[in-house]
Amino acid sequence: MTVRSRFAPSPTGYLHIGGARTALYAWAYARRHGGTFILRIEDTDLHRSTPEAVQAILDGMHWLGLDHDEGPFYQMQRMPRYKEVIAQMLAAGTAYHCYTSTTELDEMREAQRARGEKPRYDGRWRPEAGKTLPEVPADIKPVVRFRNPIGGSVSWIDAVKGRIDIANAELDDLIIARADGTPTYNFCVCVDDSDMKITHVIRGDDHVNNTPRQINILAALGATIPVYAHLSMILGDDGQKLSKRHGAVSVMDYPEKGYLREAVVNYLARLGWSHGDAEVFSIQQFCEWFDLDHITPSAAQFNTEKLNWLNHEYIKKADPTALAKLLKPYLEKVSIHVTTGPELARVAELLRDRAPTLVDMAEAARYLFVAPTIDATLLNTHLTDAAKPALVELKETLKLVAWSKADIGAAIKATVGKHALKMPQIMMPLRVLLTGQSQSPSIDAIMDVLGREETLSRLDFA
């Protein structure tokens, strides 16, 4: 059997982190099995769907590298097909017209709730052998309801949650077409999954309750029931449900904040799925390993600190040239002009050990391009009288030394020895003079990247 999986978002907002993980898993499953990954846009809610949201979803998937093989299919463009299936079901008796008004429905539900019952449609328009239906009201346009089986139960083996069994008595005859003729969600999904020959439905577990209804509809349609895998939700850093106030909930906020695609994919892959003790792995490797058996059934809390660590792992081992290319836009964004300063690859190499994100790296790079303004108190603390003569002499030495990290380092050590100083006594004032900070990479490496001319110009302290 060829695997056909799909991602079917509603275009009502940006692609958030939970949706991104769902898409990633559905995509990886298809890739793992040499199958087909289908993108379907569920845009039947006219009021909430927007073209901007469609674009945002496409952008997010593109950034993550989740390419689809078929689609995007838009449900709004499939109306004729839905209407055709509804007509078939009406003819076959698996669906029927219902003339109950919304106000009647509301009253019914309220009464049921008052009695402590589960609110559900009472089946008054459901045709049964030997039953006389009410008089058809002239002024009401009917909805179409699905004729759900009465007895027994529907069950499936969920690939992540195991066997789930729900009694048909819990399910009522849901509306599959509104009074205006437009089809509803649970119905469209079934027609689509069936028409698109979906074999694996990997989606959020907020759909668990819809699954038995969909299985019944699929069965009424004579379609094959796909494998279902329901993913638990992702909680925010604070353990609360994800929402707008959590900040970076759109995937596109991650590149914005200086995260690498590989790191975000790796993090998401590992959030709710595992492969033994593996923590850092490539997208390629993930596609080879991914399976439904190792998905956790419980909800997962997003942990920014671990994402930061992972991102840093990727930054640390990145090729400096490639990293430089990634870094450039972040430098420009904080108004650092990269045309005149040191070579970007060398900057990246110098800073990568202490920059978890590209935003951090851009910020840390500033003194390499612009001479820092030096805080007088900070300078006075480190620029001692004992250090001054040594610095003066060092400056002269540096004019002649071969400009490499090793030679610069040797020159500094020689000066320290000659003046009977301890290393920090000269390193700290140099650090402040060069960077304006008391913390930085090693001094010889900074000088090397800065170049002789710029280094010497920063060494005037008198």
Place this chain on the structure above:
RNA sequence: GUUCCCGUCGUCUAGUGGGUCAGGACGCCGGCCUUUCAAGCAGGAGACGCCGGUUCAAGUCCGGCCGGGAAUACCA
């Protein structure tokens, strides 16, 4: 209310048909290294929600409870 789902260190997780000092990772805490901060290296603390039951033996099986979540729409 009802139905369904979930419950291992603070966090992500390993554990798959009973026996482990309950393993790894992030974070945290000290140590080493050192030119400050990182990085790196070697350590440490830290968990099976609760109560019963089955069993020689339970994180793993059964029951109940508690806690969290979802669904109960002419939204998706």
